[in-house]
Amino acid sequence: MSLWLFYAFGAVAVIGALGMVLNVRNAVASALCLVATMVALGGVHVLLEAYFVGALQVLVYAGAIVVLFVFVVMLLNLRRDGFPPARARLGRVTAAAVVGAALAGLVGLALTLPETAVPGATAALPEGFGGYRRVGAALFTDYLLAFEATSLLLLSAMVGAVVLAKRRGGDA
Amino acid sequence: MIPAPVLELRAVLPLGVLALGAIAVLVLDLVMLDRSRLFGRSVTRAFVGTLLSLTSAVFLIVVLVLGVQNLVHGSTAVFNVANPLVQLDPLANFGVLLVAGGTLLVCLMSVAYLAELDINHGEYYALLLLSASGMVLLVSATDLLSLFLGLEVTAIPAYVLAGFDRGRRRGNEAALKYFLLGSFASAILLYGMALLYGATGATTLEAIRQAEVASSPLALAGMGLVLVGFAFKVSSVPFHQWVPDVYEGAPASVGGFFATTVKAAAFVALLRLLAVALGEGASWVAPMLAVLAALSMIVGNTMALIQQNPKRLLGYAAIGHAGYLLLGFVAATPEAYAAVLFYLTAYLFMTLGAFAVLVALANRGHDLERIGDLAGLAKKRPALAGALTLFAISLAGIPPTAGFLAKFQLFAAVVGAGHVGLVILAVGTSVLSAFYYLRLPVLMVMREPEGPPPRLHLASGEWLVVGVCALAVVTLGLLPNGLGVDSPSLLPPALDWSRDAITALLASR
Numbered sequence: 001m002s003l004w005l006f007y008a009f010g011a012v013a014v015i016g017a018l019g020m021v022l023n024v025r026n027a028v029a030s031a032l033c034l035v036a037t038m039v040a041l042g043g044v045h046v047l048l049e050a051y052f053v054g055a056l057q058v059l060v061y062a063g064a065i066v067v068l069f070v071f072v073v074m075l076l077n078l079r080r081d082g083f084p085p086a087r088a089r090l091g092r093v094t095a096a097a098v099v100g101a102a103l104a105g106l107v108g109l110a111l112t113l114p115e116t117a118v119p120g121a122t123a124a125l126p127e128g129f130g131g132y133r134r135v136g137a138a139l140f141t142d143y144l145l146a147f148e149a150t151s152l153l154l155l156s157a158m159v160g161a162v163v164l165a166k167r168r169g170g171d172a
Numbered sequence: 173m174i175p176a177p178v179l180e181l182r183a184v185l186p187l188g189v190l191a192l193g194a195i196a197v198l199v200l201d202l203v204m205l206d207r208s209r210l211f212g213r214s215v216t217r218a219f220v221g222t223l224l225s226l227t228s229a230v231f232l233i234v235v236l237v238l239g240v241q242n243l244v245h246g247s248t249a250v251f252n253v254a255n256p257l258v259q260l261d262p263l264a265n266f267g268v269l270l271v272a273g274g275t276l277l278v279c280l281m282s283v284a285y286l287a288e289l290d291i292n293h294g295e296y297y298a299l300l301l302l303s304a305s306g307m308v309l310l311v312s313a314t315d316l317l318s319l320f321l322g323l324e325v326t327a328i329p330a331y332v333l334a335g336f337d338r339g340r341r342r343g344n345e346a347a348l349k350y351f352l353l354g355s356f357a358s359a360i361l362l363y364g365m366a367l368l369y370g371a372t373g374a375t376t377l378e379a380i381r382q383a384e385v386a387s388s389p390l391a392l393a394g395m396g397l398v399l400v401g402f403a404f405k406v407s408s409v410p411f412h413q414w415v416p417d418v419y420e421g422a423p424a425s426v427g428g429f430f431a432t433t434v435k436a437a438a439f440v441a442l443l444r445l446l447a448v449a450l451g452e453g454a455s456w457v458a459p460m461l462a463v464l465a466a467l468s469m470i471v472g473n474t475m476a477l478i479q480q481n482p483k484r485l486l487g488y489a490a491i492g493h494a495g496y497l498l499l500g501f502v503a504a505t506p507e508a509y510a511a512v513l514f515y516l517t518a519y520l521f522m523t524l525g526a527f528a529v530l531v532a533l534a535n536r537g538h539d540l541e542r543i544g545d546l547a548g549l550a551k552k553r554p555a556l557a558g559a560l561t562l563f564a565i566s567l568a569g570i571p572p573t574a575g576f577l578a579k580f581q582l583f584a585a586v587v588g589a590g591h592v593g594l595v596i597l598a599v600g601t602s603v604l605s606a607f608y609y610l611r612l613p614v615l616m617v618m619r620e621p622e623g624p625p626p627r628l629h630l631a632s633g634e635w636l637v638v639g640v641c642a643l644a645v646v647t648l649g650l651l652p653n654g655l656g657v658d659s660p661s662l663l664p665p666a667l668d669w670s671r672d673a674i675t676a677l678l679a680s681r
Contacts (some may be wrong), residue, residue, distance in 0.1 A: 141177040142255035160332035
């Protein structure tokens with residue numbers, strides 16, 4: 001059952017990702033394809049018993065971040081003819097081919113490699129794994145410093161945004 | 173009931189002091205901006221800038237004192253023994269000294285410069301301190317998680333600082349380029365870290381080495397991607413394209429900050445990563461690092477020969493120096509690691525000094541844009557010209573300066589590890605570098621002055637920074653160990669400390 005669900009979510013995620021990249025005509029549709037991918041990834045998290053992370057994935061990525069994308073896209077009102085004409089087409093095709101070949105090689109390598117368990121992956125899940133209680137406890141005990149450092153990161157991003165965007169006296 | 177973790181706050185004291193300093197500067201700026209007066213007296217913008225710079229300096233000096241004390245005692249503090257994200261060991265303390273010292277010099281030399289460029293805003297100092305707190309996290313990180321957070325807290329304010337002069341197109345271009353390429357490099361680094369976690373099931377550097385999976389393809393790919401990310405951060409060829417553009421576009425003081433402080437922190441973190449996470453299994457990265465080092469030395473020093481913009485020249489020179497530093501990682505012996513730390517110290521003072529001279533020469537709202545404008549400086553401003561000559565001599569690695577001793581130590585250690593070919597290349601490119609470094613004094617002395625005269629008034633902060641750097645370059649070259657271990661407060665025994673830091677690091681793993 002969960003294997004089939006994984007295939008279903010995986011397929012939605014891949015199709016959504018392809019739709020986002022290939023849909024060059026309409027940026028809003030691209031962003032909505034991204035929503036589909038994010039929701040499907042949230043489903044994969046739930047299948048891995050990471051319920052809290054799954055919920056966050058939907059709330060933060062599918063909800064907040066992509067909505068922000070859509071806002072920006074609509075504000076900028078981009079149309080296809082608004083982009084500068086694509087130059088150096090050959091170079092781009094070559095680059096895409098090289099990256100694609102490398103990716104295909106990696107996938108092929110992964111398929112041929114013998115199945116080895118990731119260290120720690122075979123251990124039984126602890127009680128309450130993936131729940132908000134456990135995530136919260138980890139966040140405020142073991143990873144307290146990382147949590148606080150992230151707030152420093154947000155502070156610098158905020159100060160930076162103000163510095164770069166605020167209207168100053170005398171500035172145009 | 174969740175048991176409360178046992179924390180040792182001493183391990184994050186420097187980080188906390190710097191973060192607190194950033195917030196204090198922001199609040200102080202806001203209060204004074206709002207009222208334009210202090211204790212009932214009206215204040216000018218220049219006064220506010222000076223006050224904020226001095227406030228930042230106080231916090232940075234506190235951190236410096238903390239670092240010196242910890243180094244003298246050789247103490248190690250772990251924040252949370254149950255899950256050690258950071259560890260303030262001698263190596264971290266050495267890094268803290270480099271970071272706090274570099275940031276302090278940048279703060280002091282910026283006061284008049286920001287006013288000259290008409291970008292005298294308080295957020296500048298707050299961003300410097302935030303970036304410095306990220307670097308303190310970076311140099312003390314013993315876990316992939318804190319390592320990545322440290323890199324990002326360092327980088328985000330740095331992106332903004334690169335474009336701090338919003339009115340200038342080059343600055344905007346530099347900030348955008350730095351931001352896009354930097355984010356890209358961070359993503360690659362993070363991907364590599366995810367693969368390393370997948371291969372080992374651990375995020376602490378110590379546990380990654382103990383997992384002994386260096387030969388598994390997953391770990392190889394992960395470590396390779398992490399190295400690519402770091403190669404970007406330390407500006408090594410072929411991930412160097414952003415360096416000259418960013419150094420040229422950013423204000424000169426910020427360029428100096430990137431070239432010295434940010435780079436030193438990234439190198440210290442790389443040292444800990446390679447020494448702890450790879451340990452004896454590091455042999456397979458040596459050829460990769462050797463290629464990076466050789467390319468950086470050749471490309472950096474060759475391209476610097478043909479530059480006309482002084483900031484751009486220092487940018488390419490910085491790439492060359494990154495190549496020399498990477499040699500130490502190829503050798504990977506304790507002596508080589510210690511030599512890397514000493515080189516970073518010497519490099520900090522000589523490069524920051526050169527940038528400080530450029531800051532002092534900024535005129536009428538513009539940086540010095542052409543090397544030709546240095547012509548005749550020896551007549552107009554003999555002291556500045558003398559200082560720049562000293563820095564150039566040191567950067568080229570000519571005795572009796574710090575640059576010579578640092579290069580000598582490093583090259584000797586690398587030869588000791590058996591990499592003679594690389595050292596021959598390094599010496600060859602050093603000779604090449606002497607051409608473009610020594611062109612500066614020749615221009616300043618031999619040519620007649622042309623172009624606009626330099627600024628009439630130099631701020632005391634600029635004199636102070638140029639003086640301190642010049643003094644440090646000479647004393648580190650002649651007395652690398654100060655006046656002995658007994659009087660570290662006067663002249664720090666930098667060479668001994670670098671050796672102690674590496675010994676402690678290798679002994680603790």
